Amino acid sequence: MHRRDLEALEKIFGREHPDTLTSVSNLGSVLESQGKYDEAEAMHRQALEGKEKILGQEHPDTLTSASNLGIVLERQGKYDKAEAMHRRDLEVSEKILGREHPDTLTSVSNLGSVLESQGKYDEAEAMHRQALEGREKVLGREHPNTLTSISELGIVLERQGKYDKAEAMYRRALEGKEKVLGREHPNTLISINNLGIVLERQGKYKEAEAMHQRDLKGSEKALGREHPHTLTSVSTLGMVLSSQGKYNEAEVMYQRALEGREKVLGQEHPETLTSIYKLAALFHQQHRYSAAVALYQRAYEGYIKVLGTQHPITAECLHYYESALEHKEV
Structure with a gap:
């Protein structure tokens, strides 16, 4: 659908019209979701270059394209380039929109994520705390983006082995999402999965297994047996079963996740x-x-x-x- 949309817009408006460039971005995003990172990068670069030319380097739509490009670079492990892109995006966002604008806080969060991917945990933690404090102030403590920042802070704390603090963040995020989004919302299920993982890290295997079983049951009901998140739930349940020495059960879970991902995502997708x-x-x-x-x-x-x-x-x-x-x- 995005390819069809892009072809029509190029024909009607030309390759450099803002609507055409938005279509290029949309195609880049769906390619990224399929793990087709080279093609996605090419699309996001095309969109960024076009928007810089037509709208200017400081237009909000240009900043969105810079952010999209940074994310797909990170997915490929091109961390230096991704970090540079996110720093540029953040610098311009602060200048044009201000330090507390929601889009600026998203840029802070994106930079935190790429720093975390490089093992720069202290810097990443500082970024996620900045994003969280800003979102609590601007959006409120229960806004979905604020709850996302709580989860992201939990992730970087977990990476540093601060499991007690990470668990507290995950529990807070989960409670907020259950209240605001509901017990079966996909974002709530992600928090259940995160909590299960950090419990497993601490050797709390029974509680972790219960979390992953809950996540899997909810995912199957809300999303279906072959949804990518459901397959992630299958995989993480396999992980906690393996940690308990339940190798046969773990193998069943891993095989199911693999077969599902091959079917849904393809043989070369990173999750496969x-x-x-x-x-x-x-x-x-x-x-x-x-x-x-x-x-x-x-x-x-x-x-x-x-x-x-x-x-x-x-x-x-x-x-x-x-x-x-x-x-x-x-």
Whole structure:
């Protein structure tokens, strides 16, 4: 539909009309959702360059395109470029819209996320706290964007091993979302999943498993068995089952997630590759080295193609692939 829309707008208005450029952005966003990052990047660059030319570097629509490009660069592990794009977006947003404008606070949040992806946790935490404080002041404590900031702060706290503080943030986000959005809203289900993960990190396996079971049941009801979030719920339930040594049950979950993602997202989508990687790790853990090697190889080749050789996940996958290969050959 977006390709059809874009083709018609180019014909009617030309390639540089604002409506055409919005259509380019929309196409870029749906390509990104499919894991087609190279094509998405090309679309967002085209939209950004066009908007800079027609609307100027400081127009709000131009800033949106700069943000979109930063996000897709981050998805590919191009963290330096993504950070530069988000810093530029933030600087201009502060200048044009002010430090407390909702769009500026979104830019702060985006910068926090890319800093977190690079392991710059102190800076990332500062950004997410700034976004949270600004959103509480401007939007209120129960606004969905404020609740998102609470979740994002929880994530960076979790990355630093501050599990108690992260758990508190996740519980606060969950309570807010249940109240404002409802118990079965997709964003509420994401918070349930986050809470389950941090509980698992602390060895609270029964409580974590209950959270993931609740998330999965809610996702199946609200979104369907093959929705991407439902498949994420299946995968994270597999993770907590594996942590308890319930390998057979975990394998069933990982296989279901993999088959669903292959069908819905495609064989080369990053989430599909994650399912392959997790299943390989499960086999590795059980000393099933031949099966692990085959899956590690498939995941590694996919990561090279989609994320590139320099992405941290690609490097991590290679490490475990080589380890399993070494044990297989002994």
